Amino acid sequence: MVTVTSPTRHRAATEGASTPPVAGGRRGGTARRWWWFAIPAVALTIVFFALPFLANAALSFTRWTGFSNTISFNGLDNFISLFRLGILGHATVVTVIYAVISMIAQNVVALSLAKALQNTNRINSVFRSIYFIPVLFSPLAAGYIWAALLDPAGPINQAIGFVIPGFDFPWLGNEVSALIMVGLIDGWKMSGLVTLVYIAGLNSINRSVVEASVLDGAGGWRRFRSIEVPLLAPAFTFNIVVTLIGAFSALDIIFATTKGGPGDATKVLNVAVYSQYGQGLYGTSSALSFMIALLVIVIAIPLIWWLRRREVHA
Amino acid sequence: MSTATWVTHRKRGSGALKYTILAIIALPWTVMPVWMLVVNSFKTESDSSVPSLALPTTWNVVENYATVFTEGNYLTGLRNSLVVAVPTILVVLLLGSMAAWAFARSTRMTLRGAYYLMAMSIILPPAIVPTVFLVTHLGLTGGVAGYMLALIGTRLGVVAFLATGYIRGLPIDFEEAAEIDGAGRWQIYWHVILPLLRPILFTVAVMTMINVWNDFFFALYMLKGTDNATLPLSLYNFANSGQYGVRRNLVFAHVLLTSLPLLIAYIFLQKRVLSGLTEGGVTG
Numbered sequence: 001m002v003t004v005t006s007p008t009r010h011r012a013a014t015e016g017a018s019t020p021p022v023a024g025g026r027r028g029g030t031a032r033r034w035w036w037f038a039i040p041a042v043a044l045t046i047v048f049f050a051l052p053f054l055a056n057a058a059l060s061f062t063r064w065t066g067f068s069n070t071i072s073f074n075g076l077d078n079f080i081s082l083f084r085l086g087i088l089g090h091a092t093v094v095t096v097i098y099a100v101i102s103m104i105a106q107n108v109v110a111l112s113l114a115k116a117l118q119n120t121n122r123i124n125s126v127f128r129s130i131y132f133i134p135v136l137f138s139p140l141a142a143g144y145i146w147a148a149l150l151d152p153a154g155p156i157n158q159a160i161g162f163v164i165p166g167f168d169f170p171w172l173g174n175e176v177s178a179l180i181m182v183g184l185i186d187g188w189k190m191s192g193l194v195t196l197v198y199i200a201g202l203n204s205i206n207r208s209v210v211e212a213s214v215l216d217g218a219g220g221w222r223r224f225r226s227i228e229v230p231l232l233a234p235a236f237t238f239n240i241v242v243t244l245i246g247a248f249s250a251l252d253i254i255f256a257t258t259k260g261g262p263g264d265a266t267k268v269l270n271v272a273v274y275s276q277y278g279q280g281l282y283g284t285s286s287a288l289s290f291m292i293a294l295l296v297i298v299i300a301i302p303l304i305w306w307l308r309r310r311e312v313h314a
Numbered sequence: 315m316s317t318a319t320w321v322t323h324r325k326r327g328s329g330a331l332k333y334t335i336l337a338i339i340a341l342p343w344t345v346m347p348v349w350m351l352v353v354n355s356f357k358t359e360s361d362s363s364v365p366s367l368a369l370p371t372t373w374n375v376v377e378n379y380a381t382v383f384t385e386g387n388y389l390t391g392l393r394n395s396l397v398v399a400v401p402t403i404l405v406v407l408l409l410g411s412m413a414a415w416a417f418a419r420s421t422r423m424t425l426r427g428a429y430y431l432m433a434m435s436i437i438l439p440p441a442i443v444p445t446v447f448l449v450t451h452l453g454l455t456g457g458v459a460g461y462m463l464a465l466i467g468t469r470l471g472v473v474a475f476l477a478t479g480y481i482r483g484l485p486i487d488f489e490e491a492a493e494i495d496g497a498g499r500w501q502i503y504w505h506v507i508l509p510l511l512r513p514i515l516f517t518v519a520v521m522t523m524i525n526v527w528n529d530f531f532f533a534l535y536m537l538k539g540t541d542n543a544t545l546p547l548s549l550y551n552f553a554n555s556g557q558y559g560v561r562r563n564l565v566f567a568h569v570l571l572t573s574l575p576l577l578i579a580y581i582f583l584q585k586r587v588l589s590g591l592t593e594g595g596v597t598g
Contacts, residue, residue: 053444
């Protein structure tokens with residue numbers, strides 16, 4: 001804790017010009033007085049978020065291992081060697097696929113649930129509570145539970161076995177289905193929260209617009225497509241971006257289910273970061289971690305811009 | 315008049331169908347996973363080796379849960395999780411809302427810049443490797459203190475961002491009235507702003523609590539040894555400690571106990587949690 005106050009004091013000193021803080025001084029130091037309130041939070045964010053983030057970007061271009069004390073600039077070597085080893089490209093593709101599956105699952109489920117449970121009444125509240133329960137489980141817990149449910153001899157296959165006798169497909173043991181399944185488990189865990197954002201969005205739509213469309217003879221689907229979807233644009237922006245970004249940083253569910261396997265089929269970037277880190281290869285570990293940040297910058301930020309622009313037009 | 319009654323009738327009919335479908339989907343969605351977790355945590359190791367929804371043939375409840383407490387270091391994990399989560403949330407709410415007040419009411423460019431920086435911290439992923447080394451250089455290797463600082467530094471952004479939006483929607487009159495009455499900055503914050511922020515802070519507290527309580531990513535890198543492990547980390551260590559593969563009955567008992575504090579809190583607070591998360595202006 002002591003270490004945190006020192007940058008705080010330093011910043012305060014540079015910011016605060018020469019006048020000491022005077023109690024009740026109305027005019028002179030308003031900006032400085034505002035800074036006193038912002039400084040603790042801003043300082044902690046700088047020290048424990050911004051500095052590590054910038055350091056990570058820089059370290060991506062260095063040779064740095066646990067076997068030597070020197071850190072030396074090596075340009076794009078980390079990225080090139082990770083690419084040649086087939087780690088970088090593969091992990092990036094797997095991460096994007098995982099994130100897209102999870103994002104689509106969350107938004108489709110959540111929007112459907114939100115439509116069904118939009119009105120606040122007793123029975124809807126009960127269903128909202130029930131569908132929210134997965135949000136409370138840790139991603140690890142979700143992973144352990146679903147790994148058992150999806151076991152070749154587990155309940156899911158037993159149920160399918162009633163229709164197709166002897167069905168024993170290894171959902172988490174097949175390279176294609178494993179990636180889809182871990183993405184869906186993530187979707188299962190998070191949908192309840194996304195649902196609430198869509199409910200808030202639906203309820204913020206002006207009632208009179210919806211009622212006017214009913215009088216004009218618009219059916220349920222037409223009303224949803226032509227009125228609610230465009231007016232839900234801010235909720236779409238928020239949910240699509242948040243679910244996508246969250247899934248880029250996935251680790252827990254995969255650690256609890258496939259550990260990156262079978263083969264490397266579910267080895268997302270954060271799993272690769274951990275395995276490089278575990279081998280003492282900090283430079284390449286940082287490079288892979290920086291790749292997640294690049295995904296956010298290259299995919300999510302333009303996406304925010306594009307979705308926001310649609311909001312204005314809608 | 316007749317159209318109105320026709321509409322409600324139609325609604326009632328489709329309502330029954332809707333709730334039937336919702337109830338049927340809730341079975342695999344919520345009931346099956348929870349049931350799976352609970353029954354298997356009561357089974358013997360050999361009984362749970364083939365995962366099924368059947369009731370235990372031999373009930374092994376006491377042994378399983380006792381093992382979670384002894385081998386699974388449950389109580390240490392629970393203590394550490396509480397020691398981490400409670401102060402982290404309080405600090406994040408206090409400092410985040412203080413900053414939010416400044417961001418919302420000052421037009422200073424430097425503060426505007428700080429606001430954008432904090433908003434960026436929500437979007438950009440945490441940089442784990444330098445964070446671990448930063449904490450090591452601060453002499454806090456492997457302990458909960460460094461871990462908490464990393465959590466606080468990466469969670470403040472959400473609080474500040476949402477509270478800033480909320481304060482901008484509040485009339486400034488209360489603050490001005492308090493200032494005319496001679497209240498200092500801190501008094502205004504404490505007696506005027508903080509009470510007004512209660513709805514949004516409750517929402518953020520719930521989100522942060524779920525997020526911090528379940529954090530595994532930072533814990534994996536930053537907490538060393540069973541003495542420092544929070545519940546998710548002790549669960550993970552426990553699940554990987556079996557010499558003969560996963561002992562599902564024991565892992566599930568640990569999962570259940572690890573999830574229990576949040577589940578119990580949810581049972582008591584669900585109404586406020588759900589309405590808070592829905593009306594909390596997350597869409598802002």
